[in-house]
Amino acid sequence: MRYKPLVIYLFISSIFLTLVGSIWKIMATLQGLKLTEINFNINFLLALLLSLSLVFIGNKINHLFKILVLPLIFTFIYIAINESAPIWYNVGILLISLFFTNRVKNYNLNYLKEDFVSEKIVFDFLSLFAIVFFAFIILFPFYLMFVTSFKLQAALLYNPLDLSIDFTKNISDQFKSYLVIFKTYDFGRYILTSSIVSIGTVIITLIFAIPAAYAVARLNFFGKTFLSTSILIIYMFPAIVLVIPLYTVFSQLGLRNSIEGLLIVYTATTLPVAIYMLQGYFKSIPKEIEDAGLMDGQNWFGIIIKIIIPLSLPAIASVALYVFMIAWNEFLFSLMFLDNPKSFTLSRAINHLTGDAETPRQYLMAGSVVVTLPILLIFVYFEKYLVSGLTAGSVKG
Amino acid sequence: MNDTLSKIEKRTAYTLLLPAVFLVFAIVLFPIFANVWISFKEVQLKDIRIPEPRAKKIVKSIPGDNTKLKIVYRLRNSSLIEDINNIKFSDNLPRNIEPVNLDSRCEFKSKKIKCDFGNWEAKYRENFEIVIQNINNNVINKNTIKSQKPKLSGDADNILLTSKFTLKNFKQVFSENEFLDLLLTTFYFTFFGTIGAIIFGMFAAQLVNQKFYGRTFMRSILLFPYVGPVVALAYTWTLLLDPNSGTLNALLVNFGIIDKPINLLGQKYITLNLLGFDIKLRLALTTVIMFEIWRYFPLAFLFILARLQAVPKDLYEAAEVDGAGPLRKFINITLPQITAILSILFMIRFIWNFNKFEDIFLLTGGASGTRTLPINVYQQGFAVSNIGMGSAVSIVIVMLLIIFMIIYFKLIGKRANEI
Numbered sequence: 120m121r122y123k124p125l126v127i128y129l130f131i132s133s134i135f136l137t138l139v140g141s142i143w144k145i146m147a148t149l150q151g152l153k154l155t156e157i158n159f160n161i162n163f164l165l166a167l168l169l170s171l172s173l174v175f176i177g178n179k180i181n182h183l184f185k186i187l188v189l190p191l192i193f194t195f196i197y198i199a200i201n202e203s204a205p206i207w208y209n210v211g212i213l214l215i216s217l218f219f220t221n222r223v224k225n226y227n228l229n230y231l232k233e234d235f236v237s238e239k240i241v242f243d244f245l246s247l248f249a250i251v252f253f254a255f256i257i258l259f260p261f262y263l264m265f266v267t268s269f270k271l272q273a274a275l276l277y278n279p280l281d282l283s284i285d286f287t288k289n290i291s292d293q294f295k296s297y298l299v300i301f302k303t304y305d306f307g308r309y310i311l312t313s314s315i316v317s318i319g320t321v322i323i324t325l326i327f328a329i330p331a332a333y334a335v336a337r338l339n340f341f342g343k344t345f346l347s348t349s350i351l352i353i354y355m356f357p358a359i360v361l362v363i364p365l366y367t368v369f370s371q372l373g374l375r376n377s378i379e380g381l382l383i384v385y386t387a388t389t390l391p392v393a394i395y396m397l398q399g400y401f402k403s404i405p406k407e408i409e410d411a412g413l414m415d416g417q418n419w420f421g422i423i424i425k426i427i428i429p430l431s432l433p434a435i436a437s438v439a440l441y442v443f444m445i446a447w448n449e450f451l452f453s454l455m456f457l458d459n460p461k462s463f464t465l466s467r468a469i470n471h472l473t474g475d476a477e478t479p480r481q482y483l484m485a486g487s488v489v490v491t492l493p494i495l496l497i498f499v500y501f502e503k504y505l506v507s508g509l510t511a512g513s514v515k516g
Numbered sequence: 517m518n519d520t521l522s523k524i525e526k527r528t529a530y531t532l533l534l535p536a537v538f539l540v541f542a543i544v545l546f547p548i549f550a551n552v553w554i555s556f557k558e559v560q561l562k563d564i565r566i567p568e569p570r571a572k573k574i575v576k577s578i579p580g581d582n583t584k585l586k587i588v589y590r591l592r593n594s595s596l597i598e599d600i601n602n603i604k605f606s607d608n609l610p611r612n613i614e615p616v617n618l619d620s621r622c623e624f625k626s627k628k629i630k631c632d633f634g635n636w637e638a639k640y641r642e643n644f645e646i647v648i649q650n651i652n653n654n655v656i657n658k659n660t661i662k663s664q665k666p667k668l669s670g671d672a673d674n675i676l677l678t679s680k681f682t683l684k685n686f687k688q689v690f691s692e693n694e695f696l697d698l699l700l701t702t703f704y705f706t707f708f709g710t711i712g713a714i715i716f717g718m719f720a721a722q723l724v725n726q727k728f729y730g731r732t733f734m735r736s737i738l739l740f741p742y743v744g745p746v747v748a749l750a751y752t753w754t755l756l757l758d759p760n761s762g763t764l765n766a767l768l769v770n771f772g773i774i775d776k777p778i779n780l781l782g783q784k785y786i787t788l789n790l791l792g793f794d795i796k797l798r799l800a801l802t803t804v805i806m807f808e809i810w811r812y813f814p815l816a817f818l819f820i821l822a823r824l825q826a827v828p829k830d831l832y833e834a835a836e837v838d839g840a841g842p843l844r845k846f847i848n849i850t851l852p853q854i855t856a857i858l859s860i861l862f863m864i865r866f867i868w869n870f871n872k873f874e875d876i877f878l879l880t881g882g883a884s885g886t887r888t889l890p891i892n893v894y895q896q897g898f899a900v901s902n903i904g905m906g907s908a909v910s911i912v913i914v915m916l917l918i919i920f921m922i923i924y925f926k927l928i929g930k931r932a933n934e935i
Contacts, residue, residue, distance in 0.1 A: 145767060145771075148767065149763065149767075155772070156771070157771050234839065234841070235841030235842065238841040238842045238843050239841070246722075246723050249719060249720075249723045250723065250730075253720055254734065256810065257737050257738065257741060257810075258737060258740075259756075260741075260749065260753060261744075263752055263755065263763060264748065267752075275761055276760075279763050280766045282763065327535050327539060330536075331533045331536035333532060334528070334529040334532040338525050338526075338528060339522065340526045340529035340530060340533075341526070343529075352921060353540060353544055355867055355921060356544065356914070356917065357871030357873070358871075359871060359873045359894070359913070360547070360551060360871075360910040360914055360917075361543070361544060361547040362894075362897075363547075363554065363893070363897050363910060364546070364547035364548075364554060365543065365547050366897075367550075367676060367903065370565065371564065371565070371566055371676075383539070387540050387542070387543030387544055388544065390539060390540050391544075419532070444743065447745065448744075448746060448747075450745075450746055450747050450874045451874055466745055466747040470747055470878075483755075484752070484755070486748075487747070487751055487752060490745045490747065490748050491744050491745055491749075494745060495744065498736075498739065498743045505743070506739070506818065509742075
């Protein structure tokens with residue numbers, strides 16, 4: 120009998136079950152349940168008991184029977200020793216323990232004698248827990264943002280733990296924050312401005328970047344190596360060191376508070392990375408195709424339009440989405456250059472909302488949902504392209 | 517023949533490059549050099565408007581005589597610090613109307629009043645009056661007079677273009693007591709933010725590299741924090757961490773983990789008791805670093821995952837045959853395979869985090885011990901309104917960046933393209 124794997128198994132699996140149970144309890148609390156005790160120790164003991172019986176029963180009885188009965192017993196004891204809770208909460212506990220027993224159904228005393236079994240157990244439960252953990256920490260803020268936009272300031276101040284949405288309200292009450300930000304705070308205009316600025320940036324950047332990237336990728340000219348290195352270096356200089364001179368010059372030229380000003384700055388700051396990404400892709404296009412084009416009497420312009428662009432559409436899509444994301448999310452320049460509400464972008468408008476301490480937070484969060492949702496949808500829909508854009512754009516640039 | 521071809525090629529290359537290069541020069545490179553210039557000047561935010569002569573025209577009727585009107589021009593120098601020289605003034609009058617007893621600085625010619633006001637010192641103000649009358653003794657329409665706007669012109673120095681320089685800004689930047697603290701805060705933030713993001717990214721990548729149900733979904737949502745707009749995410753976090761009505765504090769208090777809410781973003785230090793030792797922790801800074809890690813570990817995740825997927829599977833199979841467990845496989849196969857990408861990631865993320873402005877600005881505004889160099893640029897330039905100082909801090913950032921980049925290119929610059 121090897122005790123080390125057994126002890127590790129018992130410890131890790133019980134910790135896992137208890138932690139997942141606690142997360143479930145936290146989530147239930149956030150739906151308005153009045154639970155105040157985590158009871159970590161006692162629930163850990165209970166989980167330990169379950170793990171112990173599971174491994175000792177092993178294959179002695181039918182799997183299905185084991186998987187069904189043990190969680191039921193576990194749940195009943197759990198209900199008995201924890202605070203009383205509604206049925207849906209306890210069903211959740213039952214499902215968690217069902218999942219758990221199903222997961223460890225093959226564990227028995229013989230299995231624990233295999234090589235490296237303790238490491239495998241640790242890795243197994245660690246990755247299971249990591250899935251729950253990462254999903255929780257990533258999605259929770261988004262969930263909070265979404266839910267808050269449907270709640271009332273007073274309700275949140277009264278009980279910050281109750282994040283449930285009241286579905287009994289009628290539609291116009293439910294979406295009141297959204298109606299208010301569009302009617303009172305003019306968010307329709309900001310969405311339009313943000314869209315114009317972002318799409319405009321994408322188009323202008325591509326118009327400038329494609330020829331430049333082609334020149335860097337294909338043509339020979341004096342200063343080529345210098346240029347390709349400086350593209351990288353320039354990309355590393357942050358917006359914050361450009362902001363003061365640009366602010367002074369833009370003030371004197373009257374370019375502040377104008378969409379043109381933003382377009383110029385966004386285009387210039389995304390150009391280096393766009394050129395960098397595109398030229399890498401252009402280099403991978405076989406040169407013979409272009410030579411054929413040259414033979415047919417095409418000039419450089421024709422080659423770019425008729426050969427290069429059609430062949431590199433995926434790369435162009437990546438660059439376009441990446442640039443769109445940067446422009447849509449950009450905050451520093453819009454903070455600096457825009458102080459007239461007429462020319463605000465979405466990010467700037469949300470920042471402006473916080474300037475007034477009286478603004479209820481559900482409006483702030485409704486605004487946040489409005490700015491976040493489009494970019495997340497675009498990301499989910501075009502994930503493949505955006506991921507390759509991100510990959511090329513951020514480490515190399 | 518070949519010679520001309522290469523000439524054409526060169527010319528084409530320059531034509532294709534010119535627009536992009538010009539734009540980047542104007543908007544990115546020029547400001548970096550302009551910073552050097554501005555940092556040696558004593559410039560306040562309010563000085564950057566070019567001084568101009570201004571006139572506000574007020575038309576008054578003269579009681580008892582409606583064939584005459586009095587025009588008052590409120591003249592002023594818009595600048596509080598700069599003189600304006602050689603000021604010329606002109607205003608049109610309608611037909612049949614002429615000024616009475618015109619000021620000696622002015623003359624009236626072909627329906628136009630022209631004045632030469634000479635020089636105005638800073639803050640100059642004057643109420644300049646003209647009485648006008650209709651030659652035919654008719655009533656003058658007040659509105660036609662009002663609608664005509666006077667024109668003014670003058671020569672003024674643009675404070676940004678004068679040749680007055682000072683070292684004051686740099687002296688102030690370095691002699692400030694807080695400069696060392698500022699630098700330390702910046703490095704603390706940068707270092708831990710980078711390391712944390714890489715460690716989290718590594719775990720996430722290791723996780724997604726396995727097969728499990730919902731893996732693609734997991735891969736998508738792992739990138740959410742990076743893809744979402746910083747404004748929305750930062751405000752959501754502020755709400756989550758709020759001491760009075762934030763969910764996190766409410767949860768911790770509810771489950772009895774803490775006695776009373778902690779102001780995670782507004783408290784500079786917290787004393788933790790760990791194993792009998794009192795440890796003083798920079799609380800707000802740590803929270804901001806947490807946000808930073810949360811927001812940027814997806815990038816580390818993405819790169820490490822890409823690298824992990826390129827590790828040949830037979831390496832692991834061979835290790836299994838040799839009797840290696842999961843831990844050994846990770847240490848002896850995975851880690852050596854990803855060290856190169858880890859070091860590149862570290863350097864790049866270090867440089868990017870060093871420049872990070874928005875995240876801190878939106879969460880704390882640089883208060884409670886979270887003031888880093890980029891935040892200081894903003895505060896000096898726009899909160900204290902000292903443009904010169906802001907530029908001087910920018911120069912410090914640029915200098916440090918150049919040092920980092922030299923290190924980066926010396927160490928891994930060449931290899932970066934291969935990975």
